[in-house]
Amino acid sequence: MRSLKTAALLVGVALVLSDSSIVVLALPEIFRQFETTVEGVSWVLISFNLALALVAVPGAIAARRLGPGRTAAIGLAIFAGGSLACGLATGLGPLLTGRVVQAIGGALAVTAALELLIASRGTERQGIAFWVGAGAIGAALGPGIGGFLTELVSWQSIFLVQVPVALLAAALLGPVALEETREWSVPEPAGGPGAKPHLPANLALALVSAAIAAALFLIVLLLIEGWLLTPIEAAFAVTVLPLAALVGSRIGRRIPSVRIRAASGAIFLAGGLAALGLLPGAEVAYVILPQVLSGLGLALVLSSLTEQALEGRGESSIHGGWTIASRHAGVVIGLLILTPVFTAQLEEQRTAALDAGTAILLESGIDPSTKLELGAELAGTIGDQPDQIPDLSEVFRPLPEDPVQRDQIEDVLTGIQDQLERAATHAFSLPFLLSALFALAALLPITLSRRYDL
Secondary structure, X not given: OHHHHHHHHHHXXXXXXXXXXXXXXXXXXXXXHOOOOHHHHHHHHHHHHHHHHHHHHHHHHHHHHHOHHHHHHHHHHHHHHHHHHHHOOOOHHHHHHHHHHHHHHHHHHHHHHHHHXXXXXXXXXXXXXXXXXXXXXXXXXXXXXXXXXXXXXXXXXXXXXXXXHHHHHHXXXXXXXXXXXXXXXXXXXXXXXXXXXXXXXXXXXXXXHHHHHHHHHHHXXXXXXXXXXXXXXXXXXXXXXXXXXXXXXXXXXXXXXXHHHHHHHHHHHHHHHHHHOOOOOOOHHHHHHHHHHHHHHHHHHHHXXXXXXXXXXXXXXXXXXHHHHHHHHHHHHHHHHHHHHHHHHHHHHHHHHHHHHHHHHHHOOOOHHHHHHHHXXXXXXXXXXXXXXXXXXXXXXXXXXXXXXXXXXXXXXXXXXXXXXXXXXXXXXXXXXXXXXXXXXXXXXXXXXXXXXX
């Protein structure tokens, strides 16, 4: 029974924390289906992370008052209800409402799970390690799973498959909840300095998480909207990051100093994001090494900062709530800052690329009447696809039967698409470089944490 309870807790934590990223590869599809804007679709991420940040500490307090078993089971049931609402949503408003409900239930479940895992594993260190590991695996695997489901089924399936998983985990925690109903008493609050949140560690977590927003949200938009990959192709491309994170977690176990791990991770993460901001061209191979650096950095910095914020401080669920609040508040801040920067850059680069594409069309050997016809169709297609790099291939279909004319048309299409891909790549440069600065800024509180501990 103990193993089933532990499995339910780990699945619950992984499920909830995967939801901050699992929908990332589905955002372009949601963007098109609901005919919204980049800023609008970013709220699918912001709403969840904001609600999770706001409810995490109150949820942890509720876990201590009501009992962690009851709170975790109730939280997972609420999360399942929110997931169902998201899967059945017919517009952006209902989807955002479901995301908030998911986050409220998730905050209750995740913070309560920390208390239960420490009790189940017998030591604080092991319980924290299991809790951090489950969350890291969920967050890392989320985008890939979401991409496969979006491509093979639909974006709605991402949420619908979570419903039975969350309900099963809640059911497995039922005996713990019933036992607490008979015997639970509110623990005495811990006193002393350990009762206060570890401010430098939580601030560093917020800054690193602001950088993570770029590693997930922006790279997906680059691959799907900029380079026109399918969700499943993008899913394969972004699996590099979680694989690197798994390797990084194993490396991290061999570095005893928490501060060295945290500082190294922040530097690796900043380097990977800066490399994404300096891509030489629109080739998927170019994003591999930056993702390796980012994944290694994420694993090192997140695990070390979370351990520093939790170990030896008492009231584990409360401090776990502070780490969740800090991380997801950071994601919100990163998205709110970087999304407007990206959209402004996209519009600027898009205009420049289309001017260059127009020049390519005018200078081609295509006859004038065809040029006028293509120009009108291009203008209409571009106008129908605001806030994104348009796919213009259909404008040039069907190709002429005459081989000379076909070659001329294909050359124009290739030239314009190359210009658009370069524009997309350049539009992401500044946001990625800014996100690298977020990661580097985390070095300051990491350095100050030694003085804080003293």
